[in-house]
Amino acid sequence: MTEIKLYNTKTRSKGVFTPIDANNVRMYVCGPTVYDRAHIGNARPVIVFDTLYRLLRHVYGVDHVKYARNFTDVDDKINQRAAQTGRSIRDITDETIQWFLDDMGALGALEPDYAPRATEYITQMIEMTGELISKGFAYAAEGHVLFDVTSYDGYGSLSGRSIDDMIAGARVEVAPYKRNPMDFVLWKPSTGDQPGWESPWGYGRPGWHIECSAMSRELFGDTFDIHGGGLDLAFPHHENERAQSCACCGEDSFAQVWMHNEMLQVEGKKMSKSLGNFFSVRELLDQGYPGEVIRFVYLSTHYRKPMDWTEKKASDAEATLRKWRALVEGIEPSPNAAVPAVIACLADDLNTAGAIAALHDLAKAGKAAELKASAALLGLLGDELGGWMQDFPMQQSDALTGKIGDLYLIYIELRAQRNFVLADILRDELNGIGLSIVVNQENVPEIAFKDPRNREFVDNQILVRKIDEILARVNNGS
RNA sequence: GGCGAGUUGGCGGAGUGGUUACGCAGCGGAUUGCAAAUCCGUGUACACGAGUUCGAUUCUCGUACUCGCCUCCA
Numbered sequence: 156m157t158e159i160k161l162y163n164t165k166t167r168s169k170g171v172f173t174p175i176d177a178n179n180v181r182m183y184v185c186g187p188t189v190y191d192r193a194h195i196g197n198a199r200p201v202i203v204f205d206t207l208y209r210l211l212r213h214v215y216g217v218d219h220v221k222y223a224r225n226f227t228d229v230d231d232k233i234n235q236r237a238a239q240t241g242r243s244i245r246d247i248t249d250e251t252i253q254w255f256l257d258d259m260g261a262l263g264a265l266e267p268d269y270a271p272r273a274t275e276y277i278t279q280m281i282e283m284t285g286e287l288i289s290k291g292f293a294y295a296a297e298g299h300v301l302f303d304v305t306s307y308d309g310y311g312s313l314s315g316r317s318i319d320d321m322i323a324g325a326r327v328e329v330a331p332y333k334r335n336p337m338d339f340v341l342w343k344p345s346t347g348d349q350p351g352w353e354s355p356w357g358y359g360r361p362g363w364h365i366e367c368s369a370m371s372r373e374l375f376g377d378t379f380d381i382h383g384g385g386l387d388l389a390f391p392h393h394e395n396e397r398a399q400s401c402a403c404c405g406e407d408s409f410a411q412v413w414m415h416n417e418m419l420q421v422e423g424k425k426m427s428k429s430l431g432n433f434f435s436v437r438e439l440l441d442q443g444y445p446g447e448v449i450r451f452v453y454l455s456t457h458y459r460k461p462m463d464w465t466e467k468k469a470s471d472a473e474a475t476l477r478k479w480r481a482l483v484e485g486i487e488p489s490p491n492a493a494v495p496a497v498i499a500c501l502a503d504d505l506n507t508a509g510a511i512a513a514l515h516d517l518a519k520a521g522k523a524a525e526l527k528a529s530a531a532l533l534g535l536l537g538d539e540l541g542g543w544m545q546d547f548p549m550q551q552s553d554a555l556t557g558k559i560g561d562l563y564l565i566y567i568e569l570r571a572q573r574n575f576v577l578a579d580i581l582r583d584e585l586n587g588i589g590l591s592i593v594v595n596q597e598n599v600p601e602i603a604f605k606d607p608r609n610r611e612f613v614d615n616q617i618l619v620r621k622i623d624e625i626l627a628r629v630n631n632g633s
Numbered sequence: 634g635g636c637g638a639g640u641u642g643g644c645g646g647a648g649u650g651g652u653u654a655c656g657c658a659g660c661g662g663a664u665u666g667c668a669a670a671u672c673c674g675u676g677u678a679c680a681c682g683a684g685u686u687c688g689a690u691u692c693u694c695g696u697a698c699u700c701g702c703c704u705c706c707a
Contacts (some may be wrong), residue, residue, distance in 0.1 A: 185707075193707090200707050232705070262656080314702090321703070349655055363705095385707030390636085392706095417638080418701065425701085455646070457654090461700070468656050469643070500647090512655040575666055582668075593669045611649050 157214045159502045162459060164389060164413040165313055172412060174380050181379035183371045183410065185388055186270070188227040189251035190236045192435035195464060196385070196419045196426060197440040202450055202534075203416045203458040203505065204383045205264040209532055210501045213493070223269035223374050224250055225367060227362055229350055244350055248272075249566045253414050258436040261431055261446035263534040271370045273361070277352045279369040280361045281627055283403055284311065284341045284354075292402040296332035298344035298357050307402045308547075313413060314390035339395050341365050366397040371409070382410030383498070389415050416458040436581055441617040445543030447535060448473045454507040454533055476535070479518055480544055483527040483536055487524065492528035526627060558622045559590075559602055565629070566592060566600050577629060588618065606620045 159172040174180045184204045187197055204222075211220045228248040237244045243608075255268065284300050287293035292306045304310045304318055311317050318337050342364035345351030350357045370381060375399075384393065393413065400409035418425075421432040439449060451472040456462040494517060500509035509534060517526040530536035551559075562585070567580040582592050591605045 186705075190706085203707095228707090315636060316703080317635090352677075386638090387702065387706060390703065416707070420700090423634050460646090463645090465645085467657085471645075475656070506647070509654085512647065515655055570666090573666075577669065591669075594665085596669080604637075 156500050157498055159210065159214060160413060161412055162504050164415050165410075167315075172380075172465060174215070175378060175411065176275055177215055178219045180215050180381075181375040181385065182208065182211065182222045182378060182381040183367070183375065184222070184224045184267075184382070185367060185384035185392070186224040186226050187251075188232060189248045189255065189399050190230065190233045191251065191435050193255050194426070194433060194435050195421075195439060196450070198259065198262055198436050199453060199458075199462065200385050200416050201259050202262060202413075202453045204508060206454065206501070206533055207381075207383070207414075208265060208267075208507055209400055209534060210505070212274055213498070214502075221375070222267040222268070223271065223371065226255075226269040226272045227366060228272045228274050229366075230312045230363070234349055238348070246519050248350055249521065254437070257372060258440070260437065261440055262450050263446060263537070264541045265534075266429050269374050269390040269501045271374065273366040273370070274350075276373060277361065280365045281342075281352070281354050283369045283372070283399070284356075284361075284365060286403050287399060290403065292399075293341055294334065295356050296334075298359060299332055299340055300342035300356055301333060301338040302341055302399060302402075303334060304339070305335055306399065307398045309401060309406065310337075310398050311394065313397050314394045316394075327434060332376040338412070338531065339391065340452050341399070355437070365399060367392075368400040368403070368409075372404070377404040377408040379410060381412045381414060383416070386417055389413075394484075402459070417461045420461060420463045430451060444469055445473070445476075445540070447540040447543060448538070449474060450534060451476060451511075454535075455511060457508055459504055472479045474517075477544070479514070479526060479530070479536060480541065482518055482521070483523045483530075486523045488524045488526050488531070490526035492525050493532050494522075494525050494529045497529040497532060507533060552619075553617040554619050558619050561626065562590075562592075563600065563602055563623060565626070566602075570594075570600070581625065581629050584628070587623045588625070608633065 160169050161172045162169045182204065184200060187193055193201075203226075204224075208220065208222045226248070228244075233244055233247060236242075236247055240247070252272075260266070284293065288295065288300065288303065291303075293300055293302050295301075311321075317337070322336055342356055342359050342361055342365075343355060344357055344359040349360065351360050371382075382393070382396075393415075397409055401407075420426060421430075421434075424430055424432060426433050434451070440446060448469055452464065452468045453462065455472065457470065494513065496513040496516070497510045500506040500513055501507070512527075514526060514530055514533075515533075517529060527536050534540075562581070566578060566581055568574075569581065585592055585602075586605075589605050590602060592600055592602050594600050
């Protein structure tokens with residue numbers, strides 16, 4: 156069996172992954188708060204852990220791996236959105252969840268085995284909160300229930316912080332009902348217009364962190380294998396999750412391996428609305444970047460390094476995928492033809508960049524079946540993401556098609572007359588307006604759009620006019 | 634202030650105590666009317682200083698710089 160090594164945030168080292176039960180490998184990944192379209196940063200953990208999911212299924216068998224990713228559908232941002240728009244919370248969360256699934260599906264992400272919604276596990280959260288109180292790790296005060304961070308010795312060990320240092324930093328919400336400023340909310344009161352549930356501590360709603368503890372316990376039991384998410388979640392979210400669960404269920408309970416992906420930047424800068432480089436996955440897709448290209452770009456950088464989204468990378472990725480897809484077209488890979496070199500890279504703490512290099516080797520050697528089977532482990536070159544190769548978003552008008560036909564005939568004629576000077580001028584001019592004309596191996600010219608997704612082409616009339624101008628100049632020259 | 638990560642050839646980006654990453658671009662050649670595509674060939678890079686070592690880009694320490702988290706955030 157392939158030996159998988161993973162970097163564990165908890166131990167700050169890479170180690171051999173040994174599942175608790177190889178027949179039931181369990182992975183829990185923090186999913187989105189559903190109030191808006193997923194931005195491109197949200198996509199990183201989805202793609203990273205989707206790739207890990209594929210590897211685990213490859214190694215342990217499809218039926219022996221379970222993957223859960225939650226939807227946080229109770230949150231003040233959602234409440235705010237509801238208040239602003241006058242829509243119901245359920246309406247907003249339903250719609251956003253579907254968006255998320257659609258957008259991530261477009262990136263080739265498999266759907267997890269479980270996609271629990273927080274609001275469907277309130278009972279379990281209330282139960283766990285009560286358990287924490289009775290075990291002396293939490294206390295009720297003014298309608299709130301708070302976790303007492305000083306009651307749990309291991310608090311801070313996951314993210315490498317000490318309570319004293321953090322209090323010194325003094326960036327915590329101070330509240331009169333807190334015994335310690337670092338104490339965090341398990342349950343809080345709701346007023347009339349906020350979502351809420353009856354509880355032993357009054358009408359209220361859960362704090363953010365308790366949902367993952369309660370849901371992973373319900374789905375996976377007190378202990379499971381891998382917990383993943385973005386590095387920004389390490390503190391406070393994961394620290395608090397772990398404190399709750401380990402306090403409640405025992406020190407060695409909860410996740411055995413903690414994995415965190417690094418953050419994403421755009422053209423070298425932190426993504427932010429003020430810089431104007433903040434965009435959703437949907438926007439990227441609508442701009443014409445195929446989901447597979449986006450996925451390839453993400454996988455080109457190791458998940459524990461900051462990743463920069465750039466147009467250059469996207470166009471490089473597209474060129475590579477075009478080549479590879481041409482190579483594997485019509486190839487039926489044998490199910491287990493994935494190449495050891497690729498598997499070995501992925502098994503080494505998900506070295507996707509190394510795996511891609513190994514795929515390049517296969518492509519260079521012309522090993523199409525191996526390439527296709529190996530790429531499938533990274534969720535690439537499958538039929539489900541291949542549509543973009545045929546896509547031709549630009550609609551051609553009859554007038555444009557006719558003009559291109561004219562150009563084609565003229566070019567052939569010029570070459571037949573061996574009037575290469577004029578033929579080359581025509582070609583250069585066409586290049587200038589985004590049309591390429593290339594003579595193939597059979598000596599037949601082919602006209603193509605250099606960038607079929609170029610927005611300027613949407614207006615065919617402009618292109619027709621430009622072609623007319625070129626034709627006029629060429630005719631004058633003849 | 635606290636915690637952490639990074640600095641690799643023109644660009645992107647892996648990895649390794651001594652041997653070619655890989656991709657793109659570039660350069661040379663084949664091919665072509667010229668191109669494009671394709672094929673062949675080509676690059677000795679690892680922030681700086683010190684230490685460990687027979688030998689360090691790779692380990693240790695320090696310096697500089699960059700970045701992230703500590704507040705909702707993947």
